Amino acid sequence: MPIGCVYLIGAGPGDSELITVKGLRLIREADVILYDGLANPEFLREARRECECINVEKRPGFQRVQQDEINQMMVDRAQKGLMVVRLKGGDPIVFGRGGEEAEVLRKHEIPFEIVPGITSAIAAPAYAGIPVTHRGISPHVTIVTGTTASLEGEGEVDWEGLAKVGGTLLILMGTRKRSEIARRLIAGGRPPETPVAAVQWGSLPLQRTVRTTLGEMDAVEMTNPAVIVVGKVAAMDLDWFASKPLFGKTIAVTRARTQASELVHMLRTLGAQVLEVPTIAFAEPQNWRDVDCALADIHSYDWLVLTSTNGTDRFFERLFKQDRDVRALGEIKIATIGAATSARVREWHLNVDLEAVNRTSEGLLAAFDADLSGQCFLLPRPEESRDVLADKLRERGAEVREIVAYKTVMPRGLPEEFLQLIKKDAIDLIAFTSSSTVLNLVSLLKETRQNWEYLPAACIGPITAQTAVTQGFDVVVELDETSVSISGLVQAIAAYFS
Numbered sequence: 001m002p003i004g005c006v007y008l009i010g011a012g013p014g015d016s017e018l019i020t021v022k023g024l025r026l027i028r029e030a031d032v033i034l035y036d037g038l039a040n041p042e043f044l045r046e047a048r049r050e051c052e053c054i055n056v057e058k059r060p061g062f063q064r065v066q067q068d069e070i071n072q073m074m075v076d077r078a079q080k081g082l083m084v085v086r087l088k089g090g091d092p093i094v095f096g097r098g099g100e101e102a103e104v105l106r107k108h109e110i111p112f113e114i115v116p117g118i119t120s121a122i123a124a125p126a127y128a129g130i131p132v133t134h135r136g137i138s139p140h141v142t143i144v145t146g147t148t149a150s151l152e153g154e155g156e157v158d159w160e161g162l163a164k165v166g167g168t169l170l171i172l173m174g175t176r177k178r179s180e181i182a183r184r185l186i187a188g189g190r191p192p193e194t195p196v197a198a199v200q201w202g203s204l205p206l207q208r209t210v211r212t213t214l215g216e217m218d219a220v221e222m223t224n225p226a227v228i229v230v231g232k233v234a235a236m237d238l239d240w241f242a243s244k245p246l247f248g249k250t251i252a253v254t255r256a257r258t259q260a261s262e263l264v265h266m267l268r269t270l271g272a273q274v275l276e277v278p279t280i281a282f283a284e285p286q287n288w289r290d291v292d293c294a295l296a297d298i299h300s301y302d303w304l305v306l307t308s309t310n311g312t313d314r315f316f317e318r319l320f321k322q323d324r325d326v327r328a329l330g331e332i333k334i335a336t337i338g339a340a341t342s343a344r345v346r347e348w349h350l351n352v353d354l355e356a357v358n359r360t361s362e363g364l365l366a367a368f369d370a371d372l373s374g375q376c377f378l379l380p381r382p383e384e385s386r387d388v389l390a391d392k393l394r395e396r397g398a399e400v401r402e403i404v405a406y407k408t409v410m411p412r413g414l415p416e417e418f419l420q421l422i423k424k425d426a427i428d429l430i431a432f433t434s435s436s437t438v439l440n441l442v443s444l445l446k447e448t449r450q451n452w453e454y455l456p457a458a459c460i461g462p463i464t465a466q467t468a469v470t471q472g473f474d475v476v477v478e479l480d481e482t483s484v485s486i487s488g489l490v491q492a493i494a495a496y497f498s
């Protein structure tokens with residue numbers, strides 16, 4: 001069996017978009033991922049289902065997994081022919097022991113590649129609005145470790161010498177020993193008034209910047225992980241990140257994972273920390289008989305009515321699975337409820353003939369003729385819920401065939417991170433996009449005996465809001481019928497927090 005390759009990949013400083021295209025591609029292809037504590041765990045969701053993901057977090061004070069063990073795991077798996085990703089926070093080399101791991105791999109004649117990442121040393125200051133070099137202010141930077149070992153013995157850093165070099169100093173892992181480091185830099189000749197900024201959890205929703213001077217380092221609180229910036233640039237404040245409207249807010253999104261991305265993305269863009277807490281999942285229907293029969297004589301229908309993105313996907317997936325393609329649809333016209341469903345139809349390279357004005361069945365009915373006699377409608381829907389739409393169409397003389405294209409199911413549990421945050425009262429808002437997301441969340445919370453009463457909630461429409469109120473949530477954001485949409489929800493959330 002050929003030996004597998006090991007990829008030493010930088011996961012960037014935290015923001016899940018700060019990874020290289022190459023790094024992300026390799027994560028998606030990997031057989032095994034060994035990941036560090038500082039690598040954003042969201043990347044693991046990109047891995048294949050069969051991929052083995054191993055947490056090899058090392059923390060100061062207690063080493064969960066020793067470096068030797070990590071090396072061994074990489075070597076063993078590569079020798080079995082597996083493709084191994086070693087995922088590290090920031091850049092894999094900058095205080096990431098990537099060099100040591102590459103040496104071990106070379107010794108065992110295992111092929112490897114290094115995929116650089118965006119180091120926190122530069123990214124954390126950038127997210128705090130501090131440029132690490134700046135014309136006329138700082139012509140060079142030094143990245144240095146501030147661990148205990150940097151102060152004495154073999155790994156000692158020449159702090160007094162560094163003081164004389166000037167420019168910008170970026171100290172990693174230095175919060176605990178900051179006063180001693182400051183003392184030695186001052187002893188080396190850096191003035192006590194030298195500006196200092198410590199950027200903690202850079203690029204993440206928890207980011208915090210503490211500003212002080214070298215002489216006052218002791219007086220302020222700084223905790224890991226932080227990059228300490230020493231030098232004139234540390235007095236600069238070109239903040240663009242911490243001033244976003246939802247910065248510092250933790251918002252839970254309860255939609256199905258496959259549907260949540262737009263909402264999650266929009267909230268994150270406004271700076272929120274978003275937790276995905278899926279309370280609905282989709283599964284195949286009991287059987288495909290209904291859909292298959294309808295597909296077999298699809299030419300006999302005049303209208304295909306699609307009421308959700310999920311129904312749209314299921315219907316067309318089934319069509320294409322049968323080795324057929326869009327030509328099978330012939331002359332059938334397509335009607336949708338909601339811009340999101342229309343957008344999904346277009347993703348299947350089909351046009352929408354009629355769209356409901358306001359995302360509701362009533363809106364769609366209003367768009368159809370009053371007399372529909374002789375017209376045949378095909379209506380894919382979930383197993384457990386029926387829409388009034390079918391009946392109303394029949395009242396107008398239409399012939400309607402409802403077909404079960406999927407079923408909604410409850411996920412097996414709630415993410416641990418969400419439960420921890422609820423316990424700590426650290427969720428600022430929970431977003432609901434349907435009554436079933438509310439009810440399912442409540443059932444899942446009951447299973448964990450977790451109390452949710454008075455948790456602030458944002459609801460996409462009046463019906464959802466009513467369900468949420470009945471279930472004990474404190475509804476602080478509620479859209480009226482006319483503004484029901486994901487972007488409307490996001491705007492209302494931003495307005496609430498402002």
Ligand code: SAH
Pocket residue numbers: 013014038088089090091092093094095096118119120121124171172173174199200201202203204224225226227
């Ligand atoms: N290879 C990493 C550094 C690993 S050493 C990189 O290139 O970024 C771990 C140290 O990195 C932490 O103690 C802290 O000083 C710094 N660090 C990592 N992520 C950080 C973040 N998001 N914000 C601030 N500092 C961070």
